[in-house]
Amino acid sequence: METGKLKEKIKKVYKALKRTYPTPYNPNRPPLEEAIFTVLSQNTTDKNALKCLENLKKLTGGKLLKLKALNEEEIIKAVKPCGMFNQKLKAIKELVKNWNWLEPKLKELPDKEAIELLKSFPYIGPKSARVILTFGFGKNAFPIDTHCKRVLKRLGIFPENWKSEEISKFMEENFSGDFNRELHYNLIRLGREICKARKPVCSKCPLKELCKYYREKEGATPSPL
Numbered sequence: 001m002e003t004g005k006l007k008e009k010i011k012k013v014y015k016a017l018k019r020t021y022p023t024p025y026n027p028n029r030p031p032l033e034e035a036i037f038t039v040l041s042q043n044t045t046d047k048n049a050l051k052c053l054e055n056l057k058k059l060t061g062g063k064l065l066k067l068k069a070l071n072e073e074e075i076i077k078a079v080k081p082c083g084m085f086n087q088k089l090k091a092i093k094e095l096v097k098n099w100n101w102l103e104p105k106l107k108e109l110p111d112k113e114a115i116e117l118l119k120s121f122p123y124i125g126p127k128s129a130r131v132i133l134t135f136g137f138g139k140n141a142f143p144i145d146t147h148c149k150r151v152l153k154r155l156g157i158f159p160e161n162w163k164s165e166e167i168s169k170f171m172e173e174n175f176s177g178d179f180n181r182e183l184h185y186n187l188i189r190l191g192r193e194i195c196k197a198r199k200p201v202c203s204k205c206p207l208k209e210l211c212k213y214y215r216e217k218e219g220a221t222p223s224p225l
């Protein structure tokens, strides 16, 4: 598909979502806190992850770098409600151990190299690396979680054979960091509230005019996109 047409479609989706969700999500956490929250939120709800983050902040008096000095049992107890605690313990320990050089390095590196560096840490995959960089460092990254993936697939905007990594890279090469951050999170909001996994509530969806799944289901006339 021609890049120009694809970009136009994406802009239409962005604008329709912006009308529904006018206020951009801004967690406003310091970078290390955002990195630890991202690890904690893997395969669990934000509510659980926030609870565990608060546990860790209590343990360290709000200074998460102090996790370096704590014993594993204390950290495990704090992160257990999030599940996969051995994995999360290892990921968090590596981050805090290296944070003094890692934080300035991530700030200074170009976006693509920062993603690769974070991916070299244990249990930090492409999605987590991008979440940390966009929300913690203001970098240009387009993370694709399960909600984004499902909504994008149903919308049918990108060629079917494109994998998440290809979509993320296309977005990062063609749109700004602010645009990508907002679109990413608004796709999550839509996925949680309307375009649910089992039963999407298409009648309430601001994207139905732009959606392939809806057109096919309803036998509706194709949108002018």
Ligand code: SF4
Residues within 6 Å of the ligand: 151, 154, 155, 194, 195, 196, 200, 201, 202, 203, 205, 206, 207, 208, 211, 212, 213, 214
């Ligand atoms: S129209 Fe339906 S399937 Fe398409 S994005 Fe909206 S809720 Fe999801």
